[in-house]
Amino acid sequence: MEKSYKEYLKHITTFIFDVDGVLTDGRVTIDSHGELLRTMNVKDGYAMKTALLQGYNLCIISGGTNEGVRNRLAALGITDIFLGAHHKIHQFKEYVEKYTIQPENVLYMGDDIPDIPVMKKVGLPTCPQDAVAEVREVSNYISFKNGGDGAVRDVIEQVLKVQGKWMRDFDAKKA
Template sequence: MEEKSYKVYLNDITTLIFDVDGVLTDGTVTVTSSGEMLRKMNIKDGYALKAAVNKGYNVCIISGGTNEGVRKRLQGLGITDIFLGAHQKIVQLEAYLTQKNVKLEHVLYMGDDIPDIPVLKQVGLSCCPQDAAYEVLEICKYISHVDGGKGAARDVIRQVMKVQGNWDQDFDAKYD
């Protein structure tokens, strides 16, 4: 049986859910002498996340990390559904979808490592950056051509929004 192209799922996506470390960041952490852990986030991913929020998509973050700086950055983009310290991501996913009354087939999830696998196996469109863990690469319907923290989130958001007619064509000229 031939595998369906990931593109057949794009029209049905209403909800975009992302992991943080390795997806919205490049997965590296700089540790300061005081023990603070610093992460870098890609501004183009941020722009696409904000565009999705502004167009009415459900945008959610489910991460095992607990960095409050990450929460502040994402809140600044207009994201209100941010779940940090979520070590059982599937439990958080189910609660979120029940709260929002969203079906799994309408969900795109992007993760990069083993804790993301239970969620990736359940959602309508499982995605990962090209530098995701091997086990994740094996199961995702879409593998971005971009690494985590380098625009992988923007890649999938842009594709969903373009197919649905929600990506302003001027965005590409201004920001790509």
């Protein structure tokens, strides 16, 4: 009998996310200078920053090369950002070796074919609701949210809640 994805949540120490289709809705707007513009959800950003502050590892592996994406993610405190990654398994292996992370403690969220090799190596492969069929087939959890619409927040919040770290340092009396 296959384990429920919820059984993996308590062992997650590391989050790895794709960008296009996960942190964004997968659409790009092209401005008059040919620059590709993306939109990210601030609730995903809040969850990523919270995970970092709670001591989780967080890494981005994307095929995209937009430096604006790097700047946005770096502003949240993310230091491990791999852009231009066409064979994501290489960056994944480099990252887990660098920090001595066990793959079974990794939650990876992807949405398209290039994500599958990494998804097959991690403890908890996940995807947004609108991921392609092939990715949905290898995912242990499919978010009820689409990419760019809170799917990242969904998985981070679930892990932190199970581990007793969601809103741990929030004091409603000070708000």
